[in-house]
Amino acid sequence: MKKIVTVLLALLIVFSATFALCACTEKDTQVQAVIKEAQDMTWDELLAKAREEIGDNELSIYGTTSRVNEDSFTAKTGIKVKVSQPNDSQIFELLKNEVGGNVYGADVILTTDSFNMVNNAMGNGWVENYLPSVYKNNIAEGDRDPLVCFYYNRAFVYNNGNGEIDHYISNVWQLTEDAYKGCEVKSPLDEKCTMNFLITLTSPAWQQKLADAYKKQYNKDYVKNDKYENISLEWIDKFIANCTFVNKDGTIASDVKNGKAGSLGFFTISKFRSVKGPDLTICAHEDVEGFSGMLFPMYIMLTANAKYPYAACLYVNYLMGTEGYQAVFGNEAGAYSGNSSIPLTETALEDGDKPLNYWQSRFVVEDGQYISTVYAKYYTMISEWCASKK
Numbered sequence: 001m002k003k004i005v006t007v008l009l010a011l012l013i014v015f016s017a018t019f020a021l022c023a024c025t026e027k028d029t030q031v032q033a034v035i036k037e038a039q040d041m042t043w044d045e046l047l048a049k050a051r052e053e054i055g056d057n058e059l060s061i062y063g064t065t066s067r068v069n070e071d072s073f074t075a076k077t078g079i080k081v082k083v084s085q086p087n088d089s090q091i092f093e094l095l096k097n098e099v100g101g102n103v104y105g106a107d108v109i110l111t112t113d114s115f116n117m118v119n120n121a122m123g124n125g126w127v128e129n130y131l132p133s134v135y136k137n138n139i140a141e142g143d144r145d146p147l148v149c150f151y152y153n154r155a156f157v158y159n160n161g162n163g164e165i166d167h168y169i170s171n172v173w174q175l176t177e178d179a180y181k182g183c184e185v186k187s188p189l190d191e192k193c194t195m196n197f198l199i200t201l202t203s204p205a206w207q208q209k210l211a212d213a214y215k216k217q218y219n220k221d222y223v224k225n226d227k228y229e230n231i232s233l234e235w236i237d238k239f240i241a242n243c244t245f246v247n248k249d250g251t252i253a254s255d256v257k258n259g260k261a262g263s264l265g266f267f268t269i270s271k272f273r274s275v276k277g278p279d280l281t282i283c284a285h286e287d288v289e290g291f292s293g294m295l296f297p298m299y300i301m302l303t304a305n306a307k308y309p310y311a312a313c314l315y316v317n318y319l320m321g322t323e324g325y326q327a328v329f330g331n332e333a334g335a336y337s338g339n340s341s342i343p344l345t346e347t348a349l350e351d352g353d354k355p356l357n358y359w360q361s362r363f364v365v366e367d368g369q370y371i372s373t374v375y376a377k378y379y380t381m382i383s384e385w386c387a388s389k390k
Contacts, residue, residue, distance in 0.1 A: 114368030161261025270334030
């Protein structure tokens, strides 16, 4: 009997320890607890919590876009903001060292690198997602976690020679031909979203769309060859070989504007304001077979060790609303809120912009989940093609 009691006591100790471990493991962190509370708060409730929390200190933000470096949030809330602008690779290195090392560095990050967001930041628990309930129904399900703050675009744009040419590009396969050599593009080796755009093209859906475009261009079915695993890789390799790498969107836009008729570039149409004129045509407006540009997301997340999580949630809430979006991103063409209820400004429309759904039907939309499954395989291959140009 004594032996049975001893065994039962031992089992009870193990069970108690296991239960305690589970309870501890499942308990929310401070940031997670704040996020759960903040999701259903009104703006005024969250503002009061944020002001009480942060006092006269600064909310720290890492963002790959200079647009967040402005004062409209501070003017509205009284909360000071400190913005750093590391590139995408640097952001995730900082998260690894700071959050991974339990050192405070930032409260909020904004990044366009979907692969590292899904595989490293989320995979290692360096970030937490905050989705204000008030906006949930206006955000596409696939854009909720990680939360897409806005989309950027890049479009193929050509110089029409003061109206001398039109429909210069009617099919995306033309971009692989000698007659269209020299299209200026930001290198996939330097620009994460360009690499992600090309990797997205390898998905089964885009393989089929490229095959359909191939048949329309050449009046025959695509026949797979031994050099390429699929049709998308053939397009990517030939496109890379055909294009010219330039390191800035503004430079590409200026080169196309000041070039000869038929000069072609791939750049964000936010640059249209500085170079726009009747001699520039966005290929998307002429319904190119296949695609005529790309859309890529800018994610916004809290760091897992944010020092001021209420203020961080307030900042996310601000950018996802009409006032914040239009103050920070919506003054010119080329950026589209993840909140579908927010319309483009008159300024953006005057600059030739269109609503997000217009571009979605004509552009390649970056697919972060797909990219995460094939990134290592295709990144190496595409990088070698790019490097061979240097």
